[in-house]
Amino acid sequence: MALVLGLAAPAFAKEAPAPKAPAAAKTAAEASQKCIDCHSEAEPGDKSAAGKSVLLDPAKHAKSLHGSGKAACVDCHADEGMRKYPHKSPKPAQCESCHAKAVKEYATTIHGMARAEGRMVAATCSDCHGTHDIKATSDDAAKTSRANLEATCGACHGNEKIIKEGKIPGGNVSALYHDSIHGRLLGGTTKAKDKVPVCTDCHGTHDMRPKRDPESAVSRANVPETCGTCHGKVKKVWAGSQHGKLRANNVLQAPGCTDCHGTHTIADPKTPKWQVGVIKECGGCHTEFIKTYRDTYHGQVTDLGFARMATCASCHGAHEVLPKSNPMSKVSEQRILATCQACHPKANANFVKFQPHANKHKKESGLILYYTTLFMQLLLAGVFAFFGLHTILWLYRSLAEMKAKRARPTRESEKH
Amino acid sequence: MASQVQAGQAAAAESRGAAQKYYERFDRVDRVMHAFLMTTFIGCAITGMPPLFSDEPWAAGLARALGGFEMAALIHRICAGVMIIVWLLHVVRIFGDAIRRTGFLAMVWGPNSMVPQPQDIIDIWLHFKWFVGKGPRPPFDRWTYWEKFDYWAVFWGMAIIGGSGLLLWFPAQFAAFLPGWVFNVATVVHGEEALLAVGFIFTIHFFNGHLRPEKFPMDLVIFTGRIPEHELKDERPAEYRRLVSEGRLESTETTRPTPWTETFGYLVGGTAVILGTLTVIVIVYSVVT
Numbered sequence: 109m110a111l112v113l114g115l116a117a118p119a120f121a122k123e124a125p126a127p128k129a130p131a132a133a134k135t136a137a138e139a140s141q142k143c144i145d146c147h148s149e150a151e152p153g154d155k156s157a158a159g160k161s162v163l164l165d166p167a168k169h170a171k172s173l174h175g176s177g178k179a180a181c182v183d184c185h186a187d188e189g190m191r192k193y194p195h196k197s198p199k200p201a202q203c204e205s206c207h208a209k210a211v212k213e214y215a216t217t218i219h220g221m222a223r224a225e226g227r228m229v230a231a232t233c234s235d236c237h238g239t240h241d242i243k244a245t246s247d248d249a250a251k252t253s254r255a256n257l258e259a260t261c262g263a264c265h266g267n268e269k270i271i272k273e274g275k276i277p278g279g280n281v282s283a284l285y286h287d288s289i290h291g292r293l294l295g296g297t298t299k300a301k302d303k304v305p306v307c308t309d310c311h312g313t314h315d316m317r318p319k320r321d322p323e324s325a326v327s328r329a330n331v332p333e334t335c336g337t338c339h340g341k342v343k344k345v346w347a348g349s350q351h352g353k354l355r356a357n358n359v360l361q362a363p364g365c366t367d368c369h370g371t372h373t374i375a376d377p378k379t380p381k382w383q384v385g386v387i388k389e390c391g392g393c394h395t396e397f398i399k400t401y402r403d404t405y406h407g408q409v410t411d412l413g414f415a416r417m418a419t420c421a422s423c424h425g426a427h428e429v430l431p432k433s434n435p436m437s438k439v440s441e442q443r444i445l446a447t448c449q450a451c452h453p454k455a456n457a458n459f460v461k462f463q464p465h466a467n468k469h470k471k472e473s474g475l476i477l478y479y480t481t482l483f484m485q486l487l488l489a490g491v492f493a494f495f496g497l498h499t500i501l502w503l504y505r506s507l508a509e510m511k512a513k514r515a516r517p518t519r520e521s522e523k524h
Numbered sequence: 525m526a527s528q529v530q531a532g533q534a535a536a537a538e539s540r541g542a543a544q545k546y547y548e549r550f551d552r553v554d555r556v557m558h559a560f561l562m563t564t565f566i567g568c569a570i571t572g573m574p575p576l577f578s579d580e581p582w583a584a585g586l587a588r589a590l591g592g593f594e595m596a597a598l599i600h601r602i603c604a605g606v607m608i609i610v611w612l613l614h615v616v617r618i619f620g621d622a623i624r625r626t627g628f629l630a631m632v633w634g635p636n637s638m639v640p641q642p643q644d645i646i647d648i649w650l651h652f653k654w655f656v657g658k659g660p661r662p663p664f665d666r667w668t669y670w671e672k673f674d675y676w677a678v679f680w681g682m683a684i685i686g687g688s689g690l691l692l693w694f695p696a697q698f699a700a701f702l703p704g705w706v707f708n709v710a711t712v713v714h715g716e717e718a719l720l721a722v723g724f725i726f727t728i729h730f731f732n733g734h735l736r737p738e739k740f741p742m743d744l745v746i747f748t749g750r751i752p753e754h755e756l757k758d759e760r761p762a763e764y765r766r767l768v769s770e771g772r773l774e775s776t777e778t779t780r781p782t783p784w785t786e787t788f789g790y791l792v793g794g795t796a797v798i799l800g801t802l803t804v805i806v807i808v809y810s811v812v813t
Contacts (some may be wrong), residue, residue: 189562402578403690411578412587416594429756454696461704462695468712477708484716491677491720495728498670506737508657 229274380415567603726800747789748781
C-alpha cells in the first residue's frame with residue numbers, strides 16, 4: 109500500500125488537474141470532496157511549504173463533527189485562494205465565523221489573554237478541540253471529553269519542555285493532578301470515576317480565568333464555592349467554622365479549602381502522610397501554637413511521621429474549627445473532656461487541665477513550669493560548664509604527664 | 525646499657541603480669557547492676573532521642589529503624605521498667621547493708637559512704653591545682669568526688685526521669701489525684717534531665733572512667749570487679765593505706781581476672797562507648813545547628 113501510494117504521489121503532484129471553483133449551490137460535503145480526494149492520497153511525508161503534513165485521514169475526518177457534513181474545508185480554511193489548486197499553505201483555521209460566541213469568550217480566558225499578550229505557547233481552539241477530528245465533548249472520543257481531558261490539558265501542562273520554555277505558571281500540574289485523590293479516582297474503577305472533577309470542572313472551559321481574577325472559579329474567594337459544587341456538606345460545615353465566618357466577613361486571608369488541602373496535590377485525607385503533613389499547614393498561620401505543640405509528645409510523634417497521636421484536627425476539629433470561647437468548639441470548657449476522652453477514655457477533670465500549648469519559656473503558662481524550665485537549663489549549663497572545664501584541664505594534665513613519663517627513661521639512660 | 529633498660533622493662537612487665545596482685549573493688553552484684561543500668565540506659569537514650577529531637581532530619585529515620593514509634597516506646601518502657609527495678613533493688617541493698625552489717629553512720633559518713641564530705645571539697649581544689657601543675661595528685665580514697673557526682677547524678681536522674689516518666693506513662697491514673705499542669709512540668713523535666721543524663725554519661729563519665737589517657741581505651745574494673753595493686757597504690761593511695769592500717773588488705777585480695785571477663789568487658793564496654801559517643805555526636809550536631 110505504501111508502495112502504491114509512493115508511486116502515485118509524484119503523479120498526483122504533477123498531473124492532477126486544477127479543481128474548478130465549486131458552485132455555490134453544492135453541499136458542504138460535496139464542496140469538500142475535491143479537497144479530500146487530493147489530501148487523502150498524499151504521502152505521510154508530504155509537506156506543505158510551511159512544513160506541515162498535508163495528509164488527511166478521510167475516515168477520521170468523516171466521523172468528526174465537521175466532516176459529517178456540517179462544515180466544508182473552506183469554511184475553516186477561509187483564506188483567499190484556498191478554493192483553487194495549487195494553493196498556498198493556509199493560515200490557522202478560523203472558527204469565529206460559526207463559533208463567534210465561543211471565540212469571544214476565549215479572549216477572556218487565561219489562554220486567550222496570554223495569546224493577546226503575544227505568548228503563543230497558550231492553547232488556542234484546536235489545541236483543546238483538535239482539528240480534523242473534532243468531536244462533541246459528550247463523545248468519549250472527543251479531546252474535550254472527561255475521559256481525554258487529562259491528556260489534552262496534559263499535552264502542555266504535563267510536558268516539562270513546554271512548561272519550561274513557555275514559562276507556564278504552576279509547573280507540571282498534570283502530574284500532580286494525576287497523583288491526587290481526584291486523579292487517582294478518575295483512573296480507577298470505582299463509581300467515583302464518573303464524578304470526580306477533571307481540569308475543567310474546577311477551572312471552567314471558555315470561562316477559564318486566571319485565579320487572580322476575582323471572577324475566576326479558582327480565585328481565592330470562589331474556591332469554596334467551586335469545591336462545594338461536589339463537597340456541599342463539607343462546605344456548609346466550613347462556612348460555620350471560624351475560618352468560614354472570617355471569609356464571610358471578607359477576611360480573605362482566612363483559609364479556604366485549598367490552603368489546607370492543596371490544589372492539584374489534593375490527597376486522601378485518610379492517609380497518615382496527609383494527616384501529619386497538614387499540621388504544617390495549620391502551623392503556617394498558627395506559628396506559636398505549632399511550636400508549643402511540638403513540645404508535647406503528641407507533636408513530637410506526629411513530627412516523626414506517625415499519625416496515631418493527636419494532630420491539630422483531633423482536638424480542634426477540621427472543617428468545624430471554632431475558638432475555645434465558643435461552647436460548640438471541641439476544645440471549649442463544655443466539650444474538652446469528651447474530646448480528650450476520645451483517645452484517653454479515663455481522662456477526668458484534672459487530666460484536661462494539661463496545657464497542650466504551654467510555652468515553657470513564658471510565665472503566663474504557669475510559674476512552676478517556667479521556673480522548672482529555667483532551673484533545668486541552668487543545671488545543664490552549670491554541670492556541663494564545670495565538668496567541661498574539668499575534663500579539658502584533666503586531659504591536658506594527663507597528656508603532659510604521659511609525655512614526661514615517656515621522656516624519663518631516655519634521660520636516665522643518658523646518665524649511665 | 526640497652527640490656528639494662530630491657531631488663532627493667534621486663535621486670536615492670538612481670539610486675540603487671542602473673543605476679544600482679546588484684547583487689548576487689550566491685551562485687552558481683554555491683555557488676556550485674558551496672559550491666560543492667562548500662563544496657564537499659566542506652567536503650568532508653570536511643571529510643572528517647574527521636575521524639576526529643578523530632579524536627580531533626582535523622583529523627584524520623586531512627587524512629588522507623590527502631591520499628592516505628594510504638595516499638596520505640598515499648599523498648600523505652602521495658603528499659604525504663606528494668607532500670608526502675610535496679611534502682612529500687614539498689615536502695616534496698618544499701619539500707620539492707622546498713623541494717624545488717626555496717627550501720628547507718630557508715631552509710632552516710634566515712635570512706636565507704638557515697639555521701640559528699642569535706643574531704644571531697646579539698647580533693648576538688650587539690651585536683652584542679654594538679655591540673656594546672658601547682659601540686660601533686662591528691663591521694664584519693666575509695667570513692668573520688670567525680671565518682672560520687674556520677675553516682676548522685678544517676679541516682680537523682682533516675683528518680684527524676686523515672687518519676688516524670690511514670691507520670692507521662694500513666695497520665696489518666698495520676699490525674700486522679702494530680703492537677704493537669706504536672707504533666708507539662710513532667711514533660712519538660714523528663715526531656716531536660718534526659719539530655720543532661722545522656723550528655724553527662726556519654727561524655728564526662730566516659731572520659732573520667734574510660735577515655736582519659738591513663739585508662740584509654742577502657743577501665744575494665746566495672747566488668748572484672750578487680751583493680752590491680754599498682755593502680756590501687758597509684759590512684760587511691762589513701763584507700764590502700766587505710767586497708768593496710770585496718771588490716772583488711774589481705775581479705776580484699778582476689779584472683780586475677782579471667783581472660784573471658786576481660787574480653788567481655790572490652791566488647792560490651794566498647795560497644796557502649798561507641799553507641800554513646802555516636803549519640804553525643806548526633807545530639808551536639810543537632811543542638812548546634
